[in-house]
Amino acid sequence: MIDVLLGLQWGDEGKGKIVDYLADKYDVIARFQGGPNAGHTLYVNGEKVVLHTIPSGVFHSHCLNLIGNGVVIDPVTLQAEMKKIVPLCPDLLSRLYVSQKAHLILPTHRALDAASEAAKGKDKIGSTLKGIGPAYMDKTGRNGLRVGDILSKNFKEKYDKLTQKHIDMLKQYDNVVEWKQWEAPFFEAIEELRKLQIVNGEYWLDMHLKAGKKILAEGAQGSMLDVDFGTYPFVTSSNTIAAGVCNGLGVAPSRIGEVYGITKAYCTRVGGGPFPTELHDETGEALRKAGSEFGATTGRPRRCGWIDLVALRYAVMLSGVTKLIVTKTDVLDQFTPIKAAVAYIADGIETEEFPYDVTDDASLTPVYKAFPGWDTPIAGISDYDQLPQVFKDYCSFVEEYLGTKIAYISNGTGRNQLIVIS
Numbered sequence: 088m089i090d091v092l093l094g095l096q097w098g099d100e101g102k103g104k105i106v107d108y109l110a111d112k113y114d115v116i117a118r119f120q121g122g123p124n125a126g127h128t129l130y131v132n133g134e135k136v137v138l139h140t141i142p143s144g145v146f147h148s149h150c151l152n153l154i155g156n157g158v159v160i161d162p163v164t165l166q167a168e169m170k171k172i173v174p175l176c177p178d179l180l181s182r183l184y185v186s187q188k189a190h191l192i193l194p195t196h197r198a199l200d201a202a203s204e205a206a207k208g209k210d211k212i213g214s215t216l217k218g219i220g221p222a223y224m225d226k227t228g229r230n231g232l233r234v235g236d237i238l239s240k241n242f243k244e245k246y247d248k249l250t251q252k253h254i255d256m257l258k259q260y261d262n263v264v265e266w267k268q269w270e271a272p273f274f275e276a277i278e279e280l281r282k283l284q285i286v287n288g289e290y291w292l293d294m295h296l297k298a299g300k301k302i303l304a305e306g307a308q309g310s311m312l313d314v315d316f317g318t319y320p321f322v323t324s325s326n327t328i329a330a331g332v333c334n335g336l337g338v339a340p341s342r343i344g345e346v347y348g349i350t351k352a353y354c355t356r357v358g359g360g361p362f363p364t365e366l367h368d369e370t371g372e373a374l375r376k377a378g379s380e381f382g383a384t385t386g387r388p389r390r391c392g393w394i395d396l397v398a399l400r401y402a403v404m405l406s407g408v409t410k411l412i413v414t415k416t417d418v419l420d421q422f423t424p425i426k427a428a429v430a431y432i433a434d435g436i437e438t439e440e441f442p443y444d445v446t447d448d449a450s451l452t453p454v455y456k457a458f459p460g461w462d463t464p465i466a467g468i469s470d471y472d473q474l475p476q477v478f479k480d481y482c483s484f485v486e487e488y489l490g491t492k493i494a495y496i497s498n499g500t501g502r503n504q505l506i507v508i509s
């Protein structure tokens with residue numbers, strides 16, 4: 088069976104930390120979508136590491152790591168990432184595998200991302216500008232270049248053809264970034280990519296599954312950024328929900344086992360787009376400070392607000408979450424009251440269903456339930472029974488509302504700052 092771990096909000100729920108913790112129990116960790124827009128933070132011997140394309144199981148010497156076909160790869164950022172972590176992970180090359188069907192992000196994809204965002208003006212998505220959207224557009228538009236192509240003799244020819252197409256597209260924009268300078272590093276990184284273990288990912292996984300190996304699929308972004316079900320068009324360009332695992336790795340739905348869904352005890356979003364429970368006041372500012380809420384990939388301040396149980400229940404439904412993980416609970420230590428959105432008033436009508444159009448936050452008012460704060464540090468607690476009663480009451484309410492049990496509570500950045508419930 089292949090278990091899945093994914094974010095239930097707008098990303099940055101703490102997936103990196105939890106995968107790093109769970110990796111002990113798995114033989115293979117596989118990324119199934121997204122690309123260098125992701126920033127997964129974990130700590131290795133006290134040192135902070137941010138992974139973008141490489142699966143978060145690399146720091147466990149028994150774990151093999153696959154970058155699946157659903158991922159879009161920028162060879163330059165992948166190289167930079169590998170270089171950074173090799174000192175901490177000397178056997179990286181022997182445990183890293185790349186699907187031949189993963190698509191490549193070209194320098195012109197990044198230029199198109201920047202030009203398209205700039206042209207959107209105030210409606211911009213707040214993309215990480217890593218070339219994600221344009222690369223996935225070429226994938227579904229059937230023009231993309233895949234990792235397997237770099238092994239063919241006419242790769243440069245294919246590259247030139249696609250780049251020329253992009254040059255023509257870029258002509259419609261006013262301020263185009265100088266992307267030519269990115270070509271030489273791109274081709275150098277392609278040479279390095281050629282040296283990696285490039286595999287037929289779906290057969291590779293099938294082989295491991297048949298051998299009884301335990302596999303964990305690691306999601307990037309979050310359910311509310313899913314291209315189909317997120318707050319469209321303020322989303323990323325891939326399927327971030329559990330369904331994305333099947334086409335992002337080439338595994339059948341019948342082989343999916345547990346689905347771990349991660350949520351922060353509050354909520355954040357980075358970039359543009361609707362965020363019904365966003366706090367524009369000093370409480371929002373205090374959450375950002377207490378949670379160090381700054382983007383792991385772009386350094387941008389993250390928007391902060393209360394946990395949104397309406398959006399969460401939607402995400403739990405979409406992915407069939409079997410095990411809930413609540414992170415950053417320690418961040419709420421000093422807050423009272425603590426609030427949770429349990430419904431919205433949309434166009435004057437109360438609803439618990441996530442609405443079709445949330446692009447205009449003004450027409451949507453969250454209905455909150457307030458909980459007393461616990462006003463005591465919980466970061467050092469490792470046993471559920473030792474948690475303050477008000478905290479446990481809050482957890483019980485969340486479980487009941489979502490119809491899913493909490494399996495782990497994270498109360499600090501460290502790998503072992505985790506309360507295991509089931």
Ligand code: GDP
Pocket residue numbers: 094098099100101102103104125126127128129378382383414415416417418497498499500
């Ligand atoms: P990801 O993209 O889902 O992997 O999450 P990020 O790494 O972008 O952001 C999560 C941030 O929260 C990182 O800086 C983590 O080190 C940190 N973090 C994760 N879990 C906890 C926790 O339980 N408590 C606190 N205080 N920080 C945490």
Ligand code: IMO
Pocket residue numbers: 094097098099100121124125126127212213214215216217219220306307308309312321322323324357358359383
């Ligand atoms: P992890 O895996 C948070 C957001 C961007 C932007 C939108 C589209 O670390 O949770 P894109 O670059 O995909 O075109 O950006 O999605 N976004 C993320 N927000 N965490 C992420 O990944 C994100 N990846 C993309 O900020 O709003």
Ligand code: MG
Pocket residue numbers: 098099100125126127128383384
């Ligand atoms: Mg992140």
